[in-house]
Amino acid sequence: MAALLEALNLEVRYGGIVAVRGCSFAVEEGEAVCLIGANGAGKTSTLKALARLLPSGGEIVYAGTPLGNLPAHDLIARGLALVPEGRGIFARLSVAENLVMGAYHRHDDEIGADADRLYTLLPRLAERRNQLAGTLSGGEQQMLAIARALMSRPRLLLLDEPSMGLAPVMVDRIFELLRSVRTQGVTLLLVEQNARLALEVCPRGYVMESGRITLSGLSAELRDDPRVRAAYLGG
Amino acid sequence: METLIQQIINGLVLGSVYALVALGYTMVYGILGLINFAHGEVVMVGALVALATVKALAALGLPAAVQLPIGLAVAMIACMALGAAIERIAYRPLRNAPRLAPLITAIGVSIVIQYTVVLISGRSYHAYPELLSTRSFDLYGARISPAQIAVILISTAAMAVLLWIVHRTRLGRAMRATAENPEVARLMGVNVDRVISLTFVIGSAMAAVAGVLVSINYSVAHYQMGFVLGLKAFTAAVLGGIGNLAGAMVGGLLLGLIEALGAGYIGDLTGGVFGSNYRDVFAFLVLVLVLIFRPSGLLGERVAERA
Ligand SMILES: Nc1ncnc2c1ncn2[C@@H]1O[C@H](COP(=O)(O)OP(=O)(O)OP(=O)(O)O)[C@@H](O)[C@H]1O
Ligand SMILES: [Mg+2]
Numbered sequence: 001m002a003a004l005l006e007a008l009n010l011e012v013r014y015g016g017i018v019a020v021r022g023c024s025f026a027v028e029e030g031e032a033v034c035l036i037g038a039n040g041a042g043k044t045s046t047l048k049a050l051a052r053l054l055p056s057g058g059e060i061v062y063a064g065t066p067l068g069n070l071p072a073h074d075l076i077a078r079g080l081a082l083v084p085e086g087r088g089i090f091a092r093l094s095v096a097e098n099l100v101m102g103a104y105h106r107h108d109d110e111i112g113a114d115a116d117r118l119y120t121l122l123p124r125l126a127e128r129r130n131q132l133a134g135t136l137s138g139g140e141q142q143m144l145a146i147a148r149a150l151m152s153r154p155r156l157l158l159l160d161e162p163s164m165g166l167a168p169v170m171v172d173r174i175f176e177l178l179r180s181v182r183t184q185g186v187t188l189l190l191v192e193q194n195a196r197l198a199l200e201v202c203p204r205g206y207v208m209e210s211g212r213i214t215l216s217g218l219s220a221e222l223r224d225d226p227r228v229r230a231a232y233l234g235g
Numbered sequence: 236m237e238t239l240i241q242q243i244i245n246g247l248v249l250g251s252v253y254a255l256v257a258l259g260y261t262m263v264y265g266i267l268g269l270i271n272f273a274h275g276e277v278v279m280v281g282a283l284v285a286l287a288t289v290k291a292l293a294a295l296g297l298p299a300a301v302q303l304p305i306g307l308a309v310a311m312i313a314c315m316a317l318g319a320a321i322e323r324i325a326y327r328p329l330r331n332a333p334r335l336a337p338l339i340t341a342i343g344v345s346i347v348i349q350y351t352v353v354l355i356s357g358r359s360y361h362a363y364p365e366l367l368s369t370r371s372f373d374l375y376g377a378r379i380s381p382a383q384i385a386v387i388l389i390s391t392a393a394m395a396v397l398l399w400i401v402h403r404t405r406l407g408r409a410m411r412a413t414a415e416n417p418e419v420a421r422l423m424g425v426n427v428d429r430v431i432s433l434t435f436v437i438g439s440a441m442a443a444v445a446g447v448l449v450s451i452n453y454s455v456a457h458y459q460m461g462f463v464l465g466l467k468a469f470t471a472a473v474l475g476g477i478g479n480l481a482g483a484m485v486g487g488l489l490l491g492l493i494e495a496l497g498a499g500y501i502g503d504l505t506g507g508v509f510g511s512n513y514r515d516v517f518a519f520l521v522l523v524l525v526l527i528f529r530p531s532g533l534l535g536e537r538v539a540e541r542a
Contacts, residue, residue, distance in 0.1 A: 053421065073421045088422070101409075104423045152423075
């Protein structure tokens, strides 16, 4: 069976700067895969290219369809959702409105029920549903960003450093949420600098350095790889 | 005392028109960070299209009570199309250009629209037919005409519809999301180009209403009427805090009041040196003062770093 997402020789440039240099990787349906790498490795550029926010070279095939010329706003209806770097919540919309934005492409009558389910799962958001999202703490905003993406009923969820800038307790909560998302059968591609947790949640991973994928394999193997240990797991 | 009440009435009437037009500036600024200086011309086109429609209907022998609503509807449709065209042709290709480019383009668009109108209907002042009774009502010694009442009622209704769209509908939510972060809005499935286009369309519908109302109120329309009106409405938007809908409405009403009261009392205040023909000075004085002392406007928070 073909992979749910496959990137072949992906390349992203900003003018003369090449941020992603011919990366190839694949994510199978139902899998959770992480992409780890240091600052500036090209992780965000990769995700933005997958979400069609950036033009790219090479080929991206999602669910059997080449994404080449699709506009970014068509992807969420096809089940491809991105939780962007820095959360990207709508600060001047209420928490509830942010969630509804996640279901923007949907026209069914289960949107309210989906929101209620998320509120039960994330009571902190439920308490603050009528508050402006900009008034939430960083961790709550990250919760909201993930919940908003879940409102789209994604098939493949791309996440860009959901642990960024959060206290350890909050990071644990976020990863707990991601584990529960996994059990619902959502395919994950998780970009992280927190390699320890990423390799724990995702059974398989890729390591990215200066725009190239330098290592890949099962998380158990990567965890034991001396290069990964030295660079990402603190020796 | 009568003068005071009279000038307050005049000010509110004038102010509602400014508010309607200011909303168009502020919505576009909110979503694109761009001042659409061609917006005043849309007001003028609205006034003239309504006039042409009303004349055609009158020639058919339709009663005045039908002429006004149909004229208004046709003007709104024409202006919505014009607004969409302006965005598509003049601004979309410049979305990523330096800020000065769309500003210069706006001036070009204004000139093109004005002279197209001159080609079609000439440079003369067009008398607006009396669509409403001219018999004024007495209000504590001041006079209020049916036209003035219509201005206040229709503009209030138009603004209520606009607020409902922005705050209560799916489109409005998409507009607010796009204004805040177009890239993330796209991730949510929002067709940002379409939302921007619809923002121009809605603002232009408001401009059409304003154009018709101001012409009914002054019984005249002219191909240059959009310029000063547009500039004053822009002042109102800046006064209220550009990018902020409530600000545009507050700014519009306030500017109308300042202008009317200023015009009513300038003679007394200056011992007759300046007359009410200096009324336009007030609006631009307000613009200068706001830009110097409170560039973010009354209700705005964070314009400085964008403008
Ligand atoms: N808009 C841009 N213009 C020019 N260069 C850019 C731009 N965005 C990213 N880059 C460059 O592309 C490279 C990859 O950046 P990217 O943001 O993809 O890295 P990253 O792996 O996500 O890093 P981080 O962990 O810090 O988020 C970097 O060298 C960066 O400087
Ligand atoms: Mg990044």
